[in-house]
Amino acid sequence: MSHQPIAVAEDKDPLRMLLRFHGELRRTLKDLHTLARIDDGARRQAEAIRLYAVLAHDVPRHDLDEEVSLLPRLGRVKGPERLTRMIRTCRGMHESIEEELDQALPVLRALTQGIAPIEPGVIEHMATRLDGLLVPHLRLEEEEIFPHARLLLDAATLETMGEEMLRRRADKQRGHARAVEIYAEPPL
Numbered sequence: 261m262s263h264q265p266i267a268v269a270e271d272k273d274p275l276r277m278l279l280r281f282h283g284e285l286r287r288t289l290k291d292l293h294t295l296a297r298i299d300d301g302a303r304r305q306a307e308a309i310r311l312y313a314v315l316a317h318d319v320p321r322h323d324l325d326e327e328v329s330l331l332p333r334l335g336r337v338k339g340p341e342r343l344t345r346m347i348r349t350c351r352g353m354h355e356s357i358e359e360e361l362d363q364a365l366p367v368l369r370a371l372t373q374g375i376a377p378i379e380p381g382v383i384e385h386m387a388t389r390l391d392g393l394l395v396p397h398l399r400l401e402e403e404e405i406f407p408h409a410r411l412l413l414d415a416a417t418l419e420t421m422g423e424e425m426l427r428r429r430a431d432k433q434r435g436h437a438r439a440v441e442i443y444a445e446p447p448l
């Protein structure tokens with residue numbers, strides 16, 4: 261592996277953007293554990309709406325950033341043999357996370373609509389299962405995938421990646437409009 265000069269502007273640096281979201285996701289998981297213990301119904305509902313937006317909208321966009329903008333580019337450069345295996349593992353983890361979210365999101369969505377009662381144990385179980393999948397996944401990306409990307413992808417490639425990711429964020433307006441529609445739906 262050879263070190264590449266990092267000439268990509270900090271605000272367009274895709275790996276920094278991905279890492280920033282990992283921080284947000286860790287905070288979201290922590291808050292999911294405490295959600296069930298919020299006694300005040302209106303506050304619990306507001307918190308559920310905030311957490312739902314991260315898990316239902318920001319996580320899929322983050323996965324898209326990695327699946328479409330990062331991993332194929334990293335897979336095409338010449339790297340160590342184990343990198344190919346780690347990319348495959350990373351993709352498999354994304355699938356498992358999405359499957360788990362398919363189970364978890366309807367529960368959280370019910371909470372966004374103020375539907376009661378949902379047993380605190382159900383939310384705790386959901387948070388624990390998500391932790392079990394996401395914590396090792398974030399570690400793999402932070403300790404292996406992103407450092408290899410930093411070493412192996414040149415500045416022009418990183419810049420293109422960053423631009424793709426910023427374009428996805430420009431669609432945020434549309435994403436939020438959809439989220440508002442979901443929250444406006446009558447209770448299930």
Ligand SMILES: [Fe+2]
Nearest residue numbers: 323326354401
């Ligand atoms: Fe990921």
Ligand SMILES: [Fe+2]
Nearest residue numbers: 278322326401
């Ligand atoms: Fe990630």
